[in-house]
Amino acid sequence: MTTPLHSTLKRALTIEGREYVVTLTEANLKLTLKGKRNGVELAWAQLVNGEAALAVALHASVGAFAAKSPTVTPPAAKRPSANPIPKKRSTRKSHRARTTRR
Secondary structure, X not given: OOOOOOOOEEEEXXXXXXXXXXXXXXXXXXXXXXXXXXEEEEEHHHHHHXXXXXHXXXXXXXXXXXXXXXXXXXXXXXXXXXXXXXXXXXXXXXXXXXXXXX
16 A cells, blocks of 8 residues: 655755755655755646646756856957056145144
8 A cells, every 4th residue: 555645755866976856745755956946847747648648848947957068258458548658646645644633
């Protein structure tokens, strides 16, 4: 005899070196990356009716779990300053210097 699923059941698994969490409820099955909230969700009715292939293809086309490849960006070249003339230093005395008596 099998145990009915009345509450949420979560299990961890590793696929191709990436950690995932599988959540089983009475209504659906959800697969998410560990530490994330959004993932691929599939209703049991879709699985039974054969709509699962369509749902999986839709999620794949949006890239729900697209492999993140490390991107190397070249260092930014120094841009020439918009104003090539250096700023002049102010010749005004500071507030403190003006208020002290000699």
